[in-house]
Amino acid sequence: MLGFLDRDHSVAPEGYSRWLVPPAALAIHLAIGQVYSFSVFKTPLIQYFTPFVNPANINKDIGYIFSVAIAVLGLSAALFGAWLEKAGPRRAMFYAAVCFGLGFIIASFGVRSHQLWLVYLGYGVVGGIGLGLGYISPVSTLIKWFPDRPGLSTGLAIMGFGGGAMIGSPLGNQLMAHFKAHGQPPIASAFLCMGILYFIFMMFGVFTIRVPREGWKPEGWTPSKKVNALITTHNVNVNQAMLTPQFYLLWIVLFCNVTAGIGILEDASPMIQDFFKGHVLAVAAGGFVGLLSIFNMAGRFFWASLSDFLGRKTTYFIFFVVGAVLFFVLPLTRGDHLNSVPLFVAIAAVIISMYGGGFATIPAYLKDLFGGYNVSAIHGRLLTAWSTAGIVGPLVVNGILDHYVANHMAKQDAYPTILHIMTGLLVVGFVANLLVRPVAEKHWMAEQNLKPVGSGH
Amino acid sequence: MAETTVRKSSPLLIALAWIIVLVPTGWGLTYTVQNALKIFNVGAAPAAPAAPAQK
Numbered sequence: 001m002l003g004f005l006d007r008d009h010s011v012a013p014e015g016y017s018r019w020l021v022p023p024a025a026l027a028i029h030l031a032i033g034q035v036y037s038f039s040v041f042k043t044p045l046i047q048y049f050t051p052f053v054n055p056a057n058i059n060k061d062i063g064y065i066f067s068v069a070i071a072v073l074g075l076s077a078a079l080f081g082a083w084l085e086k087a088g089p090r091r092a093m094f095y096a097a098v099c100f101g102l103g104f105i106i107a108s109f110g111v112r113s114h115q116l117w118l119v120y121l122g123y124g125v126v127g128g129i130g131l132g133l134g135y136i137s138p139v140s141t142l143i144k145w146f147p148d149r150p151g152l153s154t155g156l157a158i159m160g161f162g163g164g165a166m167i168g169s170p171l172g173n174q175l176m177a178h179f180k181a182h183g184q185p186p187i188a189s190a191f192l193c194m195g196i197l198y199f200i201f202m203m204f205g206v207f208t209i210r211v212p213r214e215g216w217k218p219e220g221w222t223p224s225k226k227v228n229a230l231i232t233t234h235n236v237n238v239n240q241a242m243l244t245p246q247f248y249l250l251w252i253v254l255f256c257n258v259t260a261g262i263g264i265l266e267d268a269s270p271m272i273q274d275f276f277k278g279h280v281l282a283v284a285a286g287g288f289v290g291l292l293s294i295f296n297m298a299g300r301f302f303w304a305s306l307s308d309f310l311g312r313k314t315t316y317f318i319f320f321v322v323g324a325v326l327f328f329v330l331p332l333t334r335g336d337h338l339n340s341v342p343l344f345v346a347i348a349a350v351i352i353s354m355y356g357g358g359f360a361t362i363p364a365y366l367k368d369l370f371g372g373y374n375v376s377a378i379h380g381r382l383l384t385a386w387s388t389a390g391i392v393g394p395l396v397v398n399g400i401l402d403h404y405v406a407n408h409m410a411k412q413d414a415y416p417t418i419l420h421i422m423t424g425l426l427v428v429g430f431v432a433n434l435l436v437r438p439v440a441e442k443h444w445m446a447e448q449n450l451k452p453v454g455s456g457h
Numbered sequence: 458m459a460e461t462t463v464r465k466s467s468p469l470l471i472a473l474a475w476i477i478v479l480v481p482t483g484w485g486l487t488y489t490v491q492n493a494l495k496i497f498n499v500g501a502a503p504a505a506p507a508a509p510a511q512k
Contacts, residue, residue, distance in 0.1 A: 284497075290493035
C-alpha cells in the first residue's frame with residue numbers, strides 16, 4: 001500500500017523540472033520550522049497547567065517541551081540519516097509528516113487530559129522525530145538536482161526552517177483566539193488543528209519530491225574543470241566520515257557558530273531593553289525580535305547562495321572574522337557608550353544573518369568534502385552540534401545572567417561578558433575552519449561500491 | 458519510425474507548486490514585518506498625564 005513511497009517510484013521521468021523540487025523541500029521545512037515559534041504556546045500552557053503541576057517548577061516544566069523536541073531532532077537526524085539514504089527522501093518525508101502531525105495530536109490529548117507527560121511524548125518525542133527526519137530528508141536530493149548550485153538549493157530549503165517560525169507564530173495565536181471565541185479549549189484545539197494542517201501541507205512535499213534518474217545532469221551543464229582541492233569528486237561513506245578530522249572540525253565550526261548566535265537570540269528582547277534603559281520599551285523590543293527572525297531567514301538563503309561563488313571555507317572565514325569583531329564591538333553601542341539603537345540593531349541583524357547562514361551552508365560544505373553519496377546521513381550526525389549548542393548556549397547565557405543578579409550586580413553589565421565569551425568561541429570556530437583540509441584518499445569509497453545516483457543508495 | 462516525445466513539466470504546474478509554499482510564507486512574513494516595524498517606535502513612551510510645570 002505504501003509502495004509509492006519507495007525510491008524507485010520517486011525517480012523523476014524525463015522532462016521533470018528540477019524547480020519542482022525546492023517547493024517540495026520547502027513544504028517540509030516551512031512546516032517543521034514551527035518549532036521555533038513554540039514560545040507562543042508557553043504562557044497559555046503555563047497558565048493552563050499551573051493547577052495540575054507543582055507551580056514552583058512550572059516555567060521549567062513547560063520549557064522542557066521545546067528542549068525535548070530540539071534534543072530529539074538532533075538525535076533522530078543522527079540515528080536515521082543512514083536509513084534515509086537507503087529509503088529515499090519520499091519515505092522519510094512521509095514519516096516526518098506522520099510523526100510531526102501525530103506529535104501535535106498526542107499533545108492535544110495531553111492538554112485535554114491535563115497530562116503534561118503526554119505533551120512531552122507527543123510534541124517532544126514523536127514530533128521531535130518528525131523534526132529530525134524532515135530536516136535532513138530533502139538535503140541530498142536537492143544537492144543531486146542542483147550540482148551546479150548546491151549552496152543555493154540547500155539554502156532555499158533551510159531558509160524554510162527559519163520561515164516556518166513566521167508562519168507558526170501567527171497561526172498558533174490566531175487559532176487559539178478563534179477557538180477561545182467559539183468556546184472550545186484553545187490550546188488543545190489549536191494543537192489538533194495544526195497537526196492536521198501541517199500533515200496535509202507536508203504531504204504536498206511527499207507527493208512532489210522526485211530523485212533524479214540515473215545519469216541526469218542539468219541541461220548544458222558540465223562539471224567544472226577547475227580544480228579545487230576542497231571540492232572532492234569522490235565520496236566518503238557516513239561511518240568512514242566519522243573517522244576523519246574534517247567531520248569533527250566542521251562539528252566545532254557549526255557548534256561555535258550556533259552557540260554564538262544563541263548568545264543573542266536567547267535574550268534578544270531583555271538585552272536591547274537593558275542596553276537602552278527607558279529608551280527601548282517592551283513593544284519595540286518585540287519588534288527587534290521580529291527583525292532578527294527576518295534576518296535569520298534571509299541570511300540562510302543569502303549566505304548559502306553566496307557560498308557557491310566564494311567557496312564554503314571563505315564563507316565561514318567571513319562568519320568568524322566579521323562575527324568576532326561585531327560581537328566584540330556590540331556592547332559599545334549601549335546607552336552609556338555610543339548610545340546608538342540603529343547601530344545595535346544593524347550589528348545584531350548582521351550577526352543573526354550569519355547564524356542562519358552557518359546552518360544553511362553546512363550541507364554544501366559537507367558535500368564538497370565528502371561527496372554527495374551519504375551527505376544526508378553525515379549532515380544528520382553533524383546536527384548533534386546544534387543540539388549540544390542548544391544546551392550549552394542557554395546554559396552559558398543564563399548562568400552568567402543569574403550570577404550577576406545573584407551578586408546584586410547590574411544585569412546590563414553581564415551582556416558584555418556574554419558577548420565577549422561568544423567572541424572567544426568564534427575565534428575557536430575560526431581556527432577549526434582554518435584547519436579544514438581535503439579528506440585523505442584512504443577514506444574514499446571505491447567506485448564499484450557506488451550505486452548510481454537516483455537509483456537508490 | 459516511432460518518435461518519443463519528452464513531456465516537460467508544465468510551467469503552470471511549477472508556478473502552482475511555488476504559490477503553495479510562497480503564500481503561507483508571505484502571510485507569515487507580512488505579520489513579522491508588521492511586528493518588526495515596532496522597533497522604530499523607540500522612545501515612544503506611553504502618554505502620561507501632563508505634569509505641572511516646575512518652577
